[in-house]
Each structure stands twice: as C-alpha cells, then as structure tokens.
Amino acid sequence: xxxxxxxxxxxxxxxxxxxxxxxxxxxxxxxxxxxxxxxxxxxxxxxxxxxxxxxxxxxxxxxxxxxxxxxxxxxxxxxxxxxxxxxxxxxxxxxxxxxxxxxxxxxxxxxxxxxxxxxxxxxxxxxxxxxxxxxxxxxxxxxxxxxxxxxxxxxxxxxxxxxxxxxxxxxxxxxxxxxxxxxxxx
Numbered sequence: 430x431x432x433x434x435x436x437x438x439x440x441x442x443x444x445x446x447x448x449x450x451x452x453x454x455x456x457x458x459x460x461x462x463x464x465x466x467x468x469x470x471x472x473x474x475x476x477x478x479x480x481x482x483x484x485x486x487x488x489x490x491x492x493x494x495x496x497x498x499x500x501x502x503x504x505x506x507x508x509x510x511x512x513x514x515x516x517x518x519x520x521x522x523x524x525x526x527x528x529x530x531x532x533x534x535x536x537x538x539x540x541x542x543x544x545x546x547x548x549x550x551x552x553x554x555x556x557x558x559x560x561x562x563x564x565x566x567x568x569x570x571x572x573x574x575x576x577x578x579x580x581x582x583x584x585x586x587x588x589x590x591x592x593x594x595x596x597x598x599x600x601x602x603x604x605x606x607x608x609x610x611x612x613x614x615x
Contacts, residue, residue, distance in 0.1 A: 431496075434480075435516045439495040441482035442475060444514070448502065449536065464502060464536060465491045467598055469543065504528045545605060546593055553590040557583060 442452055442459055452459040453471060460471035463486040472488035485492040491501060499510040509525045511517035560583045566572075592600045 431511055431516055436494060436496065437480040439482065439514055439516065441484065441495045441498065444495065444499070445475065449540070463488055463491065465489055467539075469546075503532050542602075542605065546601065549604070549608065550590065550593050553586050553593070557586055557590065560586075 445452060445459075445461060448464075450461050450464060452461050452475065454460075455474070457476070459475040461473050461475065462468040462471050463473040465486065466489040468486075468488055473484060473486040473491075475482060475484050477483075481494050483492065483494050484498055493501075495514060496507065496510045499505060499513050500507060503510070503513065503525075505513060505525055505528060508517065509522070512520070513525075513529070589604050592604050596604075
C-alpha cells in the first residue's frame with residue numbers, strides 16, 4: 430500500500446510536461462489536450478483536489494490521480510506506475526520498459542500528425558481564400574475563361590479541408606497519405 434502522503438508529493442503538472450504534454454493555465458487549474466483520445470483542443474483539466482493532483486477529460490471521461498494517469502498513458506499496472514513515478518522501489522521490468530517506449534513512439538507519431546494537420550488546414554484555407562479573391566476580380570467572360578483553370582482544384586481542396594476539419598480519423602489519415610505520396614508537405 431502506498432502512503433497517501435507519497436501520492437500527494439507527486440508533481441502531476443511536471444510529469445505531464447515531462448511526457449511532452451503542453452499545459453495551459455486556466456485559473457488555478459491547467460488545461461491540456463487529452464492523450465487518451467484524438468484531441469485537437471484542450472478538453473482535459475488538471476486540478477489540485479484536497480491533498481493530490483487529479484485530472485479529468487471532458488471529452489472521453491478519463492479521470493483519476495497521478496498513478497491512474499501513468500497507468501493509462503503507459504499501459505502499466507499499479508506497481509509499474511508506482512515504480513515509474515519513483516514512489517515504489519525496484520526497476521521496471523523489460524516488458525514495462527517496452528510498453529513505455531511503444532507508447533512514447535505512438536505519442537510522437539500522433540503529435541507529428543496533429544502538427545501536419547494544423548499546417549495543412551492553414552495552407553488549404555489560404556489557397557482557397559486566394560482563389561476566391563482572384564475570381565472576385567474577374568470582370569469579363571475572357572477573364573473567367575482564362576482564370577477558370579484556377580478554380581478546378583478549389584472544389585477538391587475544399588473537400589480535403591472539410592475532411593481535415595470534421596472527418597473521421599481514417600479519412601484524415603487518407604488525406605495525409607495522399608499528400609505524402611505527392612510530396613506535398615510543409
């Protein structure tokens with residue numbers, strides 16, 4: 430049994446930042462993007478309740494204390510999470526270390542995808558906006574005929590933007606793979 434005062438000493442905000450999770454201050458609490466589901470905007474809150482830090486995600490419903498967070502994040506059991514946090518002695522087993530490494534790699538891939546996705550959304554918005562500005566300057570039929578070539582891809586770009594904004598994860602990954610095959614990265 431872990432003494433409650435040991436759990437109270439755990440700096441959960443420091444642990445989250447150490448795991449690469451960006452925290453944003455919100456009053457006396459912290460907000461962050463939940464690592465347990467595909468979260469683009471902070472839906473999780475970190476708060477100090479009584480004698481210990483707790484977290485709660487309003488998107489997926491995950492909640493708990495420091496040990497619960499590490500257990501879920503790295504797929505460890507209670508003892509492994511306590512060892513990871515340094516509140517119980519003993520080294521992590523080889524399988525626990527492998528789980529942690531696998532989860533870290535998955536988190537890095539997810540973060541890279543999120544960064545690409547945000548950059549792609551900005552690029553698509555800019556391109557579509559530019560095309561609409563150009564088409565707004567057309568005054569004659571000749572202008573339209575010469576500029577129509579610019580509008581052909583706009584519908585496709587708008588469709589890609591819609592998928593990135595509201596589509597399923599599978600469809601968003603499809604857009605990513607399409608851009609990757611074409612070498613269209615930022």
